[in-house]
Amino acid sequence: MMVNKALVNLSGFADVSVVIPCYRCKNTIKRALDSVYKQTLRPAEVILVEDASDDGTLEYLNSILKEYSVGWIKVISLEINSGPGTARNVGWNASSQRYVAFLDSDDSWHPQKLEVQYSWMERNPNVALTGQMGVVISEGVGATLNRYQLNNVVFSEISKFRLLLSNKFSTPSVLIRREVQYRFTAGKRFCEDYELWCRVVCAGNGCFTVNVPLTFCYKPLYGHAGLSSDLWNMESGELSVYDVLRKNGKINLAVACFLKGWSLVRYIRRAMRIKFITRLS
Incomplete structure (x- = not known):
């Protein structure tokens, strides 16, 4: 280029x-x-x-x-x-x-x-x-x-x-x-x-x-030393994003609830994956 x-x-x-x-x-x-x-x-x-x-x-x-x-x-x-x-x-x-x-x-x-x-x-x-x-x-x-x-x-x-x-x-x-x-x-x-x-x-x-x-x-987003322990803090931060957007009128209650549910599903899958990897290591 x-x-x-x-x-x-x-x-x-x-x-x-x-x-x-x-x-x-x-x-x-x-x-x-x-x-x-x-x-x-x-x-x-x-x-x-x-x-x-x-x-x-x-x-x-x-x-x-x-x-x-x-x-x-x-x-x-x-x-x-x-x-x-x-x-x-x-x-x-x-x-x-x-x-x-x-x-x-x-x-x-x-x-x-x-x-x-x-x-x-x-x-x-x-x-x-x-x-x-x-x-x-x-x-x-x-x-x-x-x-x-x-x-x-x-x-x-x-x-x-x-x-x-x-x-x-x-x-x-x-x-x-x-x-x-x-x-x-x-x-x-x-x-x-x-x-x-x-x-x-x-x-x-x-x-x-x-x-x-x-x-x-140079380090993974999840599962790296110090980051896996912060997984819930990161999830809480993501959930708070939807609260902020709803408070500011960018999304309505139904959309906020859907996004929070979807976020929690991804969090559970991610936590289980990290737990599985940790057991193997």
């Missing part, structure tokens, strides 16, 4: 601010940053929001700034640990570009990730958000590049009903227009991202998935 020079701003960068919440991430943040720096269409800025870590993460972030272009990375330090949603809001509000991309400190991007999404969204100004569910891998970034080639790129619209049935976007994959007025619910630590995507699509904004692998996650 060739970069359309008309889509690059005068500084030679894409009009994208990348926001990365950072909490106890000294072992993984370099991998994430390198994957952003090596983009074929590099973003104009990266905003690292240090979420009051107690292990020297802030000092480490400041120490690696010199390894990248001067001024390309901004570090914002929070005094109180507030969770990734709040950290992303802080970075989003501090961003200066027309688009905001999110990346987690322990994930990474395909080198053409921004080129694919940014170029397509520039040609489709009515679309507010693009993304996908990230690909879970276990090997390093270099090993993935030979395996995941970008052929026949297709963007598909996600309807309100499809998104309400299940989340279609992992946060590190999302590219969103900065002008979107909604934000992550402050202080909410489970499904705050899913709530935001639902609010965006329920407001009539176009949301599309892309079929090629652009985002790489």
Whole structure:
């Protein structure tokens, strides 16, 4: 895929601010940053929001700034640990570009990730958000590049009903227009991202998935150490999304009840699967 020079701003960068919440991430943040720096269409800025870590993460972030272009990375330090949603809001509000991309400190991007999404969204100004569910891998970034080639790129619209049935976007994959007025619910630590995507699509904004692998996650969504114990918290967070949408008049009582029932069925199936896998291990 060739970069359309008309889509690059005068500084030679894409009009994208990348926001990365950072909490106890000294072992993984370099991998994430390198994957952003090596983009074929590099973003104009990266905003690292240090979420009051107690292990020297802030000092480490400041120490690696010199390894990248001067001024390309901004570090914002929070005094109180507030969770990734709040950290992303802080970075989003501090961003200066027309688009905001999110990346987690322990994930990474395909080198053409921004080129694919940014170029397509520039040609489709009515679309507010693009993304996908990230690909879970276990090997390093270099090993993935030979395996995941970008052929026949297709963007598909996600309807309100499809998104309400299940989340279609992992946060590190999302590219969103900065002008979107909604934000992550402050202080909410489970499904705050899913709530935001639902609010965006329920407001009539176009949301599309892309079929090629652009985002790489290094741990499974469920069953990973620390995550399986949070399974019910995640389910409770999802159920609360439907309460918020109903309260705001986006769905009625019947739809909310149906969605909650469907969510609980999926939760039970997921919990049983994890329990079975745990017994085998």
